Amino acid sequence: MPVSTILKHDFVKSIVLELSKKIKTDYEEDNNELCFDFPKNIGNGYVKAIEFDFGLGIIIADFLLKDKLSITFKKDKINPLKIFFNLESKIEFKDSENEIKLNRLESLMLSPATKEPQTFRFYKNKPTTFLLVHINRKLFEEKIEQFVDDMGEKLETLFRDLNGINKFYYKDYFSLDIAELIEDFKSCDLTDFMQSVYLEGKTYEVITQYLQNYIEKSSRPNNHKLLRKSTVVKIEDAVKIIKTELDVRISVQALSKRVGLNQNTLQSGFKQLFSTSVNEYIRDQKIEYAKNLLENSELNITEITYKIGINSRSYFSKLFKQRFGLTPKQYIIQSRKGVEKSA
Numbered sequence: 001m002p003v004s005t006i007l008k009h010d011f012v013k014s015i016v017l018e019l020s021k022k023i024k025t026d027y028e029e030d031n032n033e034l035c036f037d038f039p040k041n042i043g044n045g046y047v048k049a050i051e052f053d054f055g056l057g058i059i060i061a062d063f064l065l066k067d068k069l070s071i072t073f074k075k076d077k078i079n080p081l082k083i084f085f086n087l088e089s090k091i092e093f094k095d096s097e098n099e100i101k102l103n104r105l106e107s108l109m110l111s112p113a114t115k116e117p118q119t120f121r122f123y124k125n126k127p128t129t130f131l132l133v134h135i136n137r138k139l140f141e142e143k144i145e146q147f148v149d150d151m152g153e154k155l156e157t158l159f160r161d162l163n164g165i166n167k168f169y170y171k172d173y174f175s176l177d178i179a180e181l182i183e184d185f186k187s188c189d190l191t192d193f194m195q196s197v198y199l200e201g202k203t204y205e206v207i208t209q210y211l212q213n214y215i216e217k218s219s220r221p222n223n224h225k226l227l228r229k230s231t232v233v234k235i236e237d238a239v240k241i242i243k244t245e246l247d248v249r250i251s252v253q254a255l256s257k258r259v260g261l262n263q264n265t266l267q268s269g270f271k272q273l274f275s276t277s278v279n280e281y282i283r284d285q286k287i288e289y290a291k292n293l294l295e296n297s298e299l300n301i302t303e304i305t306y307k308i309g310i311n312s313r314s315y316f317s318k319l320f321k322q323r324f325g326l327t328p329k330q331y332i333i334q335s336r337k338g339v340e341k342s343a
Contacts, residue, residue, distance in 0.1 A: 002068040003042065006117075009073040009080060012049035012057035012134045019047065019071065032196060038063055045128075052200045055080075055139025059132040060185050065124050072119040075112065079164020083133040083210060084108045085174055085182060089126035094119045098169060105232055105273075107174040109214065113167035131182045133207060138162045154215055172217065173227060174210060175274050176239055181206050216275050227269055234259040235269045242282050246289050248309045252278045286310065287323050294328060295335045301328045 005022040007015050013034045020027040020036040027036040035048040045063025052058075084093075084107060091102045095110075095118045102108060112118050122128050137159055144151070144159055151159070158168065181202055190198050227235075237259045242250065255278065256266045270278045286308040293304045305316040320328050 002070065004070040006072045006074055009075075009134070010077055011051060011136070012059050012132070013051055016047055016049035016059060031192070038065070042066060050196070050199060052196070052203065054143040055136030056203065057134045058199075058203055059134065060130070060182075062129045062186065064127050065122060067124045069122040070119060072117050073112070074117050075115050078136055078138060079111050079114065081111045081135040081137055081158060081164070081168070082109070083207070084110075085131045085178065087129040087131070087179055087182060089123060089128055091128065091130065092121035094121075095169075100171065103229055105173050105176070105179060107172055107210070109168070109170040109210075111161070111164050111166070111168040114165060116167065131185065131206070133203065137164065152215065154218055155211065170214065172214070173232070173273055175213065176236060177274065178206055178209050181209070213275050217272075227272060231261065231265060231269055232273075234261050235266070235273060238266065238278075242285055246286050246308050250282060283319060284323070287319055290316070290320065290328070291324065291331070294332045301332065304328070
């Protein structure tokens with residue numbers, strides 16, 4: 001039968017602890033982490049909470065349920081700022097003003113009004129994966145107080161509402177780059193202190209990318225259009241093609257034909273999902289791949305230039321220096337500990 005529960009949303013470990021009690025399953029706690037597996041009669045998969053310093057925490061979940069699960073958050077002592085990233089099947093969200101379905105690669109950044117409940121509903125027999133970033137802004141103030149004057153109006157408005165008095169709601173797609181970062185949470189094989197440091201770093205990387213996109217998109221609200229699910233899937237196909245064919249030159253026209261989108265739709269989709277054009281995305285992927293080759297291969301600079309589908313070594317050097325502040329020759333010496341192997 002469906003499971004429904006009401007939880008306080010002060011801290012992520014408390015949320016996961018109370019949920020484990022509601023579904024009557026054991027949990028494991030280790031330092032800043034608390035995790036449980038769903039019992040077989042309800043489904044399979046897990047929910048994990050990790051708390052970091054300054055009131056920052058995450059909940060990451062990956063499960064398949066035999067029936068619906070409904071979680072309602074109510075105010076206790078604080079109204080946190082939450083960023084919810086959906087990586088799989090549709091999830092329902094409801095508060096006093098909004099009732100939506102959150103599709104794959106869609107996100108919510110929100111803070112409830114005082115005493116306003118928020119409900120997330122998860123479907124049965126649908127694979128569900130999400131990351132919830134949870135920020136207690138009263139504790140987080142210590143982290144950001146020296147940067148407040150340089151944050152800009154939008155971020156200051158978000159983070160200076162320490163007690164969560166003002167309601168905030170923002171729905172958007174998040175980039176595939178962020179989706180890949182979130183996958184790193186699931187594949188991390190570190191333990192104890194090193195795991196905590198690694199995941200905290202990844203959390204801040206997700207937050208940074210997301211807020212950068214939020215600020216950039218908020219500055220051009222008239223260009224904000226909702227992408228169709230089929231369009232998102234085709235853009236994902238385009239990204240796969242780009243990443244597997246970095247050694248060739250791919251035109252926007254050819255790429256759009258291969259994935260079944262017109263060029264304008266492909267360009268606007270990349271702008272919305274990545275805040276960049278198709279060609280800029282291709283260039284950035286090539287340069288990142290080149291950086292990896294400089295660090296981890298015995299190829300010389302000329303060989304790497306052709307490996308990433310660029311015919312001019314001088315043009316590659318120019319792009320690389322624009323991105324990393326060093327020429328490939330300077331970088332290869334640095335990364336290979338002074339042993340110059342460039343041609």
